[in-house]
Amino acid sequence: MSANLTALATFSPLYQQIKAMLLASLQAGEWQPGEVIPSEFELAARYEVSQGTVRKAIDELTAQNLLIRKQGKGTFVATHHEERQQFRFLRLAPDGGQAMVLKNHFLSCKKMKAPAFITQVLKIKAGESLIEIERVQTFAGKAIVFEQIWLPSLRFKTLNLATLQAWAGPLYALYESTFATHMVRAEEKIKAVASDAMSAERLNLQLGAPILLVERVSYSYGNKPVEMRLARYETSTQHYENTLS
Amino acid sequence: MSANLTALATFSPLYQQIKAMLLASLQAGEWQPGEVIPSEFELAARYEVSQGTVRKAIDELTAQNLLIRKQGKGTFVATHHEERQQFRFLRLAPDGGQAMVLKNHFLSCKKMKAPAFITQVLKIKAGESLIEIERVQTFAGKAIVFEQIWLPSLRFKTLNLATLQAWAGPLYALYESTFATHMVRAEEKIKAVASDAMSAERLNLQLGAPILLVERVSYSYGNKPVEMRLARYETSTQHYENTLS
DNA sequence: CAGTGGTCTAGACCACTTC
DNA sequence: AAGTGGTCTAGACCACTGC
Numbered sequence: 111m112s113a114n115l116t117a118l119a120t121f122s123p124l125y126q127q128i129k130a131m132l133l134a135s136l137q138a139g140e141w142q143p144g145e146v147i148p149s150e151f152e153l154a155a156r157y158e159v160s161q162g163t164v165r166k167a168i169d170e171l172t173a174q175n176l177l178i179r180k181q182g183k184g185t186f187v188a189t190h191h192e193e194r195q196q197f198r199f200l201r202l203a204p205d206g207g208q209a210m211v212l213k214n215h216f217l218s219c220k221k222m223k224a225p226a227f228i229t230q231v232l233k234i235k236a237g238e239s240l241i242e243i244e245r246v247q248t249f250a251g252k253a254i255v256f257e258q259i260w261l262p263s264l265r266f267k268t269l270n271l272a273t274l275q276a277w278a279g280p281l282y283a284l285y286e287s288t289f290a291t292h293m294v295r296a297e298e299k300i301k302a303v304a305s306d307a308m309s310a311e312r313l314n315l316q317l318g319a320p321i322l323l324v325e326r327v328s329y330s331y332g333n334k335p336v337e338m339r340l341a342r343y344e345t346s347t348q349h350y351e352n353t354l355s
Numbered sequence: 356m357s358a359n360l361t362a363l364a365t366f367s368p369l370y371q372q373i374k375a376m377l378l379a380s381l382q383a384g385e386w387q388p389g390e391v392i393p394s395e396f397e398l399a400a401r402y403e404v405s406q407g408t409v410r411k412a413i414d415e416l417t418a419q420n421l422l423i424r425k426q427g428k429g430t431f432v433a434t435h436h437e438e439r440q441q442f443r444f445l446r447l448a449p450d451g452g453q454a455m456v457l458k459n460h461f462l463s464c465k466k467m468k469a470p471a472f473i474t475q476v477l478k479i480k481a482g483e484s485l486i487e488i489e490r491v492q493t494f495a496g497k498a499i500v501f502e503q504i505w506l507p508s509l510r511f512k513t514l515n516l517a518t519l520q521a522w523a524g525p526l527y528a529l530y531e532s533t534f535a536t537h538m539v540r541a542e543e544k545i546k547a548v549a550s551d552a553m554s555a556e557r558l559n560l561q562l563g564a565p566i567l568l569v570e571r572v573s574y575s576y577g578n579k580p581v582e583m584r585l586a587r588y589e590t591s592t593q594h595y596e597n598t599l600s
Numbered sequence: 601c602a603g604t605g606g607t608c609t610a611g612a613c614c615a616c617t618t619c
Numbered sequence: 620a621a622g623t624g625g626t627c628t629a630g631a632c633c634a635c636t637g638c
Contacts, residue, residue, distance in 0.1 A: 123606075151622095159609090162608065162609065163609080174600060179623095181615065182623055183616080185623090198600075203544075295599065297598050299594040300567070300594055301590040302568075304564075323547075343547070345547050349544040350545040354540065355541075391604095394604060407626095407629085425636085426604070426634065426636080427604055
């Protein structure tokens, strides 16, 4: 209310506080992915603010893809099970046209001790146990993507090769369904490299053929890094797409 | 007002119409990049709507980086001369750390007839005249980027090598200052390829060394494609960064 | 102090969904 | 018809800038 002094209490507008509380509820799992959250008027009553203020908080959360509005129905927690969300994290497209549906081939799923470069990224203890998944993805019978995926064993205790092979759909949807983990954001670092022996074999390329090397770190609520991937894309007939604005 | 029928007039909310009118003014050059636009109340009076409606229109334009709000000062037309905007279209970062400032080396600037693959992308007539620019960018003395840039001669009539070499700052700022062209958006398609003779020479690499090949098409107001680039990035000590959300 | 954008409210009405 | 999000308004007040 006061705070005329030199910004002692780091003033933040009401709708930002509401947004923070909504985020806390999402993180705590009060509303699960795919579920409706209470209506704007209910939330306004709960937080004792006007509907317009709740609305502005929800506006920002929908802009970040954490919530999805559906007129007449309500506001829903975003989920990777949703049709529209399937391609949110896939930037690969065939040179001719639209998005591509890739076929999964899981090669392995093993426990391992986390190497240093992963512990740093995932902010876990040195030597903590990880699950390492190897996957190849094909399009029209041709291997396009080979990736290694690392997850903390603690959170993904029961994950195994059989589960993966039985799963149809995006990995992130599996994480939601089975491990109560919703991915919110990812950061990628991309390089062009000469394929090493393993990548060349998996992608049926000549040793040294140029491939895209994509390092991805995915974050759940609260900026928590949960998954790290090292992906190799074969880009002779497809490319990585990006829009700058 | 009516429109109970099966959507004859493609109803659009007031603030969308305001947004369209603001866009038209931007495109027509009524307010130049870097200038203030009229205050929300002035615009509300002009369009005979409430200030809140204008506000919502401006909200969307700022979200698209077309306008920039500055509390207490006004709302400004976005410009590539702005400090903050310098790195908007540069996704290259050194493996260690933050954004990198690259040094320009313009190699050539020549007129040429547009090949088919460019006429399609830039939507110009077959055989129309283009300007082709070749540029190398260095960081800490090392060549990092080699690119070819194509612009329609019509719009960029007076552009020449001397002008380019005298220019300090982003190309897009030059386009604004001298050619009344503001770039709004760009789309990139990225591949890993083996460097050809020309690229290898420009980047001091061995022939065949893997490089990132980035095709970029940049758009001005009204989704008008204006510039096409083919860039090669050397990514042994830096990478292309991207955030997915 | 006046002018700008930023927040917040309260209420009216529209558009879409569901029963 | 009732409930949801979506639009629009009018007015009050806050925060920042510059004269």
